[in-house]
Amino acid sequence: MIFGPTPLDEARGAILAHTVRLPGRVLKKGTVLDQAAIAALQGAGMGSVIAARLESGxxxxxxxxxxxxxxxxxxxxxxxxxxxxxxxxxxxxxxxxxxxxxxxxxxxxxxxxxxxxxxxxxxxxxxxxxxxxxxxxxxxxxxxxxxxxxxxxxxxxxxxxxxxFRPLKVGLVLTELPGVKESVMEGAVEVTRDRVEALCGTLLPHERVRHETQAISDALNRLRRAGAQLLLVAGASAVVDRRDVGPAGIVRSGGAIDHFGMPVDPGNLICLGHIDEIPALVLPGCAKSPKLNGIDWILQRLFAGLRVTPADVMGMGVGGLLKEMEARPLPRDLPGTAAPGPAPRRGRKIAALVLAAGRSRRMAPLNKLLVQDDQGVPMVARVVDNALASRARPVVVVTGYEHERVEAALPGRSVIFAHAEDYAEGLSASLRAGLAALPKDLDGVVVCLGDMPLVAGPMIDRLLAAFDPEEGRAIVMPTFRGKQGNPMLWAMEFLPEMMTISGDVGARHLVGKHADRVAEVEMADDAVLRDFDTTDALKKAPGFEKVR
CATH class of the missing domain: 3.90.1170.30 (Pyrimidine nucleoside phosphorylase-like, C-terminal domain)
Incomplete structure (x- = not known):
């Protein structure tokens, strides 16, 4: 191809490289110049144009x-x-x-x-x-x-x-264990139905059975007789081994397990098998969420009539990190630093509740919340400032003992005060007063203790970012080297239970009751383990060394 300035008397059949605007006419880039176009250019006083001329072949x-x-x-x-x-x-x-x-x-x-x-x-x-x-x-x-x-x-x-996509009939076995909330079971069915219908399939009436191998096997056989062309098992407890209850149910029905696990997160704990020619899958826990996860990639291929082999699954690692999971450890964190946290999931409304109503009996006659650090900042002010430095809003401060002095220690801060009249009853009274003062449109609340001034705003943000009730992360707690700490973030679905707590205890005992809804977030230092309720302990806190 010959390209460049071209005299008009040689331009017939050439391709105009750039748009030319003439009086009453525009010759666009790519125009093949004919005699009329050349005449128009000449009439405008032009002697040449930038053009391309094709060569042989x-x-x-x-x-x-x-x-x-x-x-x-x-x-x-x-x-x-x-x-x-x-x-x-x-x-x-x-x-x-x-x-x-x-x-x-x-x-x-x-x-x-x-x-x-x-x-x-x-x-x-x-x-x-x-x-x-x-x-x-x-x-x-x-x-x-x-x-x-x-x-x-x-x-x-x-x-x-x-x-x-083929209009497959899909059978779902839903297993249950004591204590699993009915709403979680119903949600798993609805999310699965939405997935199936989005791929042009139909979800057969689901089977709800005990979380036992024989019960799962019997349910799978009933669904096969009902015409299921794809079988799914959603366990009340996540599958952790190819010999676990769900996979064993497939094997007992005459099937086999082809592969366990996949390099896609969320979605790691999926189990692929078959019974005769029917694909049979044990779903990962994240399949209860409508958000994209590994099960979507598998279902899409099956509905499209593609065979999914172990090699196919293990080839999904590149691009398999579907989103950052704040519940993962922090291999890149430096010791003693707080990793900045990403924003909470879009649309989540999460408040911070600072409990500052206690009588500080172990530090008497001092009120530990009012003890000043080396810069003259009271402990409660440091805790509140950390909460305000996070993305949690609003920040509610619960006062009780010496409430006027505590409130006076927080001038000019954008917080809501809630007074616990019965603060002498203990921690539960403060918690109830704070929960009662929260706005009604929240998704969750992170409960901060007034004597933990080392928990920085980015640490709280890491909890917010991990919070996702739809994916089973409805209670989020920080850990350091495996030890559980504070503050804890709670979905509002637990508020009724939290309001019934009495005595000098918080809500931590609910964690065991709702273990399937808990996510742990590993932190880079031990700030989440360190509360300061005695003078000796406070002297070991950075910035409080001069306390007497």
Whole structure:
């Protein structure tokens, strides 16, 4: 291709490289100059233009894009007409797009004149959705290059293939254990139904049974007789081994376990098996959440009629970190530092409740909350300032003993005060007073203790970021080297139980009752373990060394 300034008397048939605006007429980039166009340019006083002239054997951009698009076409694929060297490919039906990266990469490496861009492989698409675009970069492609590209596109596995979703009948076995909330069970069914229907399937009436191998096996057999083409087991307790209760139920029904685990998070603890020719899966705990997780990738392939092998599953690691999980440990944290926390999930409203009503009997005659650090800042002010430095809002401060002095220690701070009249009854009285003062539209509350001034705002934010009741993280507690600490974050679903607590205790005993709803967040230092309720203890707190 000859490119550059071209005298108008040599420009007939050349391709205009840049748009030219003339009186009463616009010649757009890519216009093939005919005699009328040349005359208009000459009439405007121009003697030359920047243009491209094709040489022997070169194929114009639209023809080249058209030919490569035809070579890439397959069942259920549609295409646009060629324009400015571009052709777009579309889905003719809803299904799973499979891209052969080897072919696409070879096409793109062939010559800079040809490019093909696609969606990610194994992604669900809807009818009419664009799947790929072919773009010729210059105004022409060497004919020999185009012929090789057409051969590559037509040889071997398709570069692009669309596998339509099949209307499978799906059987769900839901196991239960004592103490599991009814709302959790119902939610698991609804979330599964939504997943199945989104893939054009139908969820059969589910089987709800004891979390026992024989009960699961019997339920699977009933669902097979009902016509299930895909079997799912959602356990009341997450599967932890291929010989666990759920997988054992599949084996007892005459099936086999093909693979346990996957390098996708959330979704690690999935178990893949089959009974005869029917896929049978034990779902990970995160399958109770509607958010994207590993089970979606498996279901999409099964509904598209693709066989899922252990090699397929273990090849999902690249891109398998679907979101940052704040419940993970902190391998990159430096000792003694607080890792900044990301924002809580979009739409979550989480308050901070600072309990500052106690009588400070172990530090008498001092009120520990009013003891000043080396900078003259009272302990309660440091705790409240840490809460205000987090993303929790509003911040509610519960006062009781010497409430006027405590409130006076917090001037100008944007907090809500709640007074616990019966503070002498102990910690539970403070907790009830604070909970009663919370706004009604909250999703959760992080309960901070007034004598833990080392818990910084970013630490609280890590708890907020981990909080996700839909995924089973409805109670979030910090840990340091495996030891559980404070503050703790509670979903509002636990408020009725928390309001019934009495005596000098908090809500921690509810953790054992709702163990399946708890997430632990490992912290970088021991601040979450350190409360200061004696003078000797306080002298060991950074900034309080001069306390007497």
């Amino acid at each position: 070169e194929v114009p951009e639209d023809e080249a894009a058209d030919r490569l698009a035809n070579a890439l076409m397959g069942p259920l694929l549609a295409r646009s007409r060629a324009s400015t060297g571009r052709v777009n490919l579309f889905a003719d039906a809803a299904g799973l797009l499979v891209v052969n990266p080897v072919t696409i990469n070879r096409l793109n490496a062939l010559d800079e004149s040809l490019t093909v861009a696609t969606l990610t492989s194994h992604i669900p698409v809807s009818a009419k959705e664009m799947l790929a675009t072919i773009k010729v970069i210059p105004f022409a492609v060497p004919g020999a290059v185009l012929e090789v590209a057409e051969l590559l596109a037509r040889t071997g596995p398709p570069a692009l293939s669309l596998h339509p």
